[in-house]
Every structure is written in structure tokens, then in C-alpha cells.
Amino acid sequence: MALVINIEKGFKNKHRIQKRTECSYFIVLENGKKYLQLETTGSEDRQMIGKVSQTIQFSPEAIKKLKEILSKEF
Numbered sequence: 001m002a003l004v005i006n007i008e009k010g011f012k013n014k015h016r017i018q019k020r021t022e023c024s025y026f027i028v029l030e031n032g033k034k035y036l037q038l039e040t041t042g043s044e045d046r047q048m049i050g051k052v053s054q055t056i057q058f059s060p061e062a063i064k065k066l067k068e069i070l071s072k073e074f
Contacts, residue, residue: 019043
């Protein structure tokens with residue numbers, strides 16, 4: 001699990017689309033703050049289909065930055 005506190009634009013020479021998966025989101029409340037939690041279940045090639053493989057939480061500050069990125073890029 002990871003808690004993202006900031007998001008910066010990265011640079012790579014090579015990009016590719018990853019394998020498809022499902023993702024669920026949750027709102028986590030702690031000390032009056034809202035956090036966004038995303039959980040992915042891995043690809044269909046995974047041995048245990050449907051098992052959570054990654055959990056990422058976004059702090060309120062990271063959510064604000066994510067909103068800015070989405071409104072600018074999309």
C-alpha cells in the first residue's frame with residue numbers, strides 16, 4: 001500500500017498501455033480529512049483472479065493536484 005502525498009509530471013522515452021484490470025475506489029475518512037483509495041485486482045492472467053494486487057491512497061493535497069492534472073490534460 002502507498003499513500004501519495006504529491007504528484008509531479010515524469011518523463012520517459014518509452015510508454016505502453018498495461019494489461020486491463022478492474023479498479024474499485026473507496027473514500028477513507030481520518031481526523032476529518034477525506035482520502036481517496038484505489039484498489040486494483042490484477043490482470044486476468046493472474047493466478048488468483050479477483051484478489052487485490054495494489055492499493056493506493058491519495059492525500060487531500062494529492063487529490064487537489066490530481067484534479068488540476070485531469071482538468072488540464074483531459
